[in-house]
Amino acid sequence: GNSVTQMEGPVTLSEEAFLTINCTYTATGYPSLFWYVQYPGEGLQLLLKATKADDKGSNKGFEATYRKETTSFHLEKGSVQVSDSAVYFCALSEGSGGSNYKLTFGKGTLLTVNP
Amino acid sequence: GAVVSQHPSWVICKSGTSVKIECRSLDFQATTMFWYRQFPKQSLMLMATSNEGSKATYEQGVEKDKFLINHASLTLSTLTVTSAHPEDSSFYICSAAWGGFYNEQFFGPGTRLTVL
Numbered sequence: 001g002n003s004v005t006q007m008e009g010p011v012t013l014s015e016e017a018f019l020t021i022n023c024t025y026t027a028t029g030y031p032s033l034f035w036y037v038q039y040p041g042e043g044l045q046l047l048l049k050a051t052k053a054d055d056k057g058s059n060k061g062f063e064a065t066y067r068k069e070t071t072s073f074h075l076e077k078g079s080v081q082v083s084d085s086a087v088y089f090c091a092l093s094e095g096s097g098g099s100n101y102k103l104t105f106g107k108g109t110l111l112t113v114n115p
Numbered sequence: 116g117a118v119v120s121q122h123p124s125w126v127i128c129k130s131g132t133s134v135k136i137e138c139r140s141l142d143f144q145a146t147t148m149f150w151y152r153q154f155p156k157q158s159l160m161l162m163a164t165s166n167e168g169s170k171a172t173y174e175q176g177v178e179k180d181k182f183l184i185n186h187a188s189l190t191l192s193t194l195t196v197t198s199a200h201p202e203d204s205s206f207y208i209c210s211a212a213w214g215g216f217y218n219e220q221f222f223g224p225g226t227r228l229t230v231l
Binding site for chain 1: 156157158220222223
């Protein structure tokens with residue numbers, strides 16, 4: 001079956017530090033890959049996605065590249081801000097072409113950015 | 116953006132009672148809604164998928180008689196945990212999709228259920 005493994009947190013960084021949150025997956029077929037972010041007290045929000053191998057998703061300074069050879073989708077940001085403090089979830093879907101159907105989530109990584 | 120609300124955000128109940136959780140899409144019509152369960156430090160696990168006006172499709176291992184899902188309108192789905200027990204204590208999250216289950220899901224903030 002499908003599964004997603006992401007680095008366990010919590011991750012604590014200083015403002016303007018470089019962020020990497022590792023995510024690897026196992027899947028049958030050709031899944032789409034996603035990063036969701038959950039700010040305190042809010043629902044999960046789609047941060048970025050990639051629908052096929054070598055695609056790069058990007059949003060709000062965050063990036064992740066769909067690496068089929070290493071089955072990875074690591075999240076990166078060059079300079080984090082305090083406002084980036086949140087829980088980040090890596091996910092994959094059974095549907096191709098960016099479909100969100102039947103999402104499989106990682107356990108989430110709590111990021112805290114200190115001023 | 117699309118907004119999904121859940122009510123209540125937090126509920127405590129006695130063992131053996133039933134609890135209903137509401138999920139509403141506030142600014143769009145949700146043809147499909149999803150219910151997830153999240154244990155502490157665990158990932159979200161899909162419990163069921165419901166389309167407006169039809170019966171929910173439950174994931175393997177989820178008791179349909181235990182977790183009753185109703186999606187009676189395009190803006191409301193409810194999850195009723197029947198005869199709740201302490202092992203049902205968890206964080207329940209809904210999401211809603213417009214135009215069918217292949218489209219982007221918008222998530223509610225979740226409901227924390229504690230069964231004493």
